[in-house]
Amino acid sequence: MLLEGRTAVITGAATGIGRGIAARFGREGARIVVADIDGAAAERAAAELMAEGVAAAGVRCDVTDEASVTGAVDAAVSAFGSLDVYVNNAGFTRDAVMRKMSVDDFVSVLHVHVLGAWLGTRAACAAMRAAGTRGSVVNMSSISGKVGNPGQTNYSAAKAGIVGLTKAAAKEAARYGVRVNAVQPGLIDTAMTAAMPPEVLGERLRDVPLGRIGEIGNVADAALFLASDLSSYITGTVVEVTGGRHM
Ligand SMILES: NC(=O)c1ccc[n+]([C@@H]2O[C@H](COP(=O)([O-])OP(=O)(O)OC[C@H]3O[C@@H](n4cnc5c(N)ncnc54)[C@H](O)[C@@H]3O)[C@@H](O)[C@H]2O)c1
Secondary structure (H helix, E strand, O other): OOOOOOEEEEEOOOOHHHHHHHHHHHHOOOEEEEEEOOHHHHHHHHHHHHHOOOOEEEEEOOOOOHHHHHHHHHHHHHHHOOOOEEEEOOOOOOOOOOOOOOHHHHHHHHHHHHHHHHHHHHHHHHHHHHHOOOOEEEEEOOOHHHHOOOOOHHHHHHHHHHHHHHHHHHHHHHHHOOEEEEEEEOOEOOHHHHOOOHHHHHHHHOOOOOOOOEOHHHHHHHHHHHHOHHHOOOOOOEEEEOOOOOO
């Protein structure tokens, strides 16, 4: 198994893509810390994983809060003895055209994605460096950070920011053997895309060379590759999981 004996913290893992990553990593032998701002949902997700035979713990964690992020790292080390993989996946959207977007809409999205990923990357790298762990950090960007989406000036800026953060952190952390990479999902079958008007989704799907919407499992597979030794000579990269859209 690709993550046998390793411990992974996954933020925003109570639901959606993060939950899918937790399940995928668990099937590969990882011990999982589900870290989510919805603490009760994090505990429920951990209980579901445990029912499937995965060692798991659920913790409430607000990725914008330094102490909360450090707490998630500490929870991994105290429950399972190590931290080997950290996935900065937590996120949310507050879409509006610039004319209607408030400063709070902009700043709150930047905070959760960029500050959140920075706090997580920093805490994970510090713990891995102190323990001498040749770990992996995986940051969830979005293809909107590459191409920009109208109505998402905040989200596109945040997801592009995550790419810069990933590359700079990868250069710093390489010295002590920690890798930092990013994933850019495109159209993935989640609550986010289910909420799109069908005609808009249909129009966007026409631009996907592989001709279909992506599954959460496709994103989880890319995260697994970056988390595991399969990518041991890969750092500072961005893996696009888009079916070829916006290549
Ligand atoms: N759904 C897509 O099609 C898509 C495409 C590209 C990128 N992404 C990115 O993938 C990630 C997951 O997306 P999703 O569709 O599964 O979203 P989702 O809304 O289903 O899940 C996000 C999770 O993050 C948690 N969260 C939100 N704010 C938090 C905070 N401050 N601290 C800790 N947890 C917090 C939520 O409680 C929730 O459990 C996000 O970073 C998103 O931007 C999603």
